[in-house]
Amino acid sequence: MDTDLAGMAALLDAVAWPAVAAVFVITQRQVLSSLLGRLRSVSLPGGIEATLAEHVGAEALALIARGRGSAQAGAEGGAGPGSAGADGTDAPPVLSADHVRAAERIEGLVRTVGVDAVAQEVDSLAREYERLRGAMPSGAERTHRLELVVEKMRTLALAAAPKCAELRTSGSAGDRLMALATLQLQPDVSAIPWIEQRFAAETPFIQYHAAIALLSAARAFGRAAQRPLERALEAGYDAARRSDGTSDRERVLRAVGEVIGVSQRGADG
DSSP states (O other): OOHHHHHHHHHHSSHHHHHHHHOOOOHHHHHHHHHHHHOOOETTTTTTTTEEHHHHHHHHHHHHHHSSSSSTGGGGGOGGGSSTTSSSOOOOOOOOHHHHHHHHHHTTTHHHHHHHHHHHHHHHHHHHHHHHHSSOOOOOHHHHHHHHHHHHHHHHHHGGGGGGGHTTTTTOOOHHHHHHHHHSSOOOGGGHHHHHHHHHHHHHHHHHHHHHHHHHHHHHHGGGGGGHHHHHHHHHHHHHHHSSSOHHHHHHHHHHHHHHHHOOOOOOO
């Protein structure tokens, strides 16, 4: 299976984006139609019609197929030995150049579909997160479904960046998750205090993605934002102490501490 996955990654690296989009749109149309809302159509090279939602879904599926997606997270951003990185190590998640390129491709579609279509897809994904969380019981299956939503949100991160400040002030948990997905790819030093607040105000799943956004900010700004990063890190550890057991959140928080030179702590520390 590892050989097959490696071969898939090599193939996706070698093939130009229009061909990748064509394969996903043609072979996954039925699946995507059931998972994604319908938005206005755009034309791809070769006359292939696809909605913005299908582009977003295709990018997310490609990232997961290449092992670069976030669907390996533990249940509700929480516990378990199965929640290590995609390679089976205890390494924190790293948003790769593949994530950036996927988001850039989606951003490039804005000129074709318009900003209204982007706003509609942002809203659709936020509502999808809330619907899944409300309808499914807690556990690994729900987490995997929610992580697919987050992966789609990340592909929209650059296109949705102008809405990030508005999303941060929303009363909708789905909107705030979209803001965190945006900050994971496009860190904003002024948003660090808001990220800090997520650890006291949100569910463990959203706290996990707040930790990833904090790690992105730490890597982007480092010691230049030392004090706000330390305060946010302390808030993250406080939230971890209120949880049972070891979590993915703590693994990411320890990585933040390593970046900014703060000693590791655990839920019992």
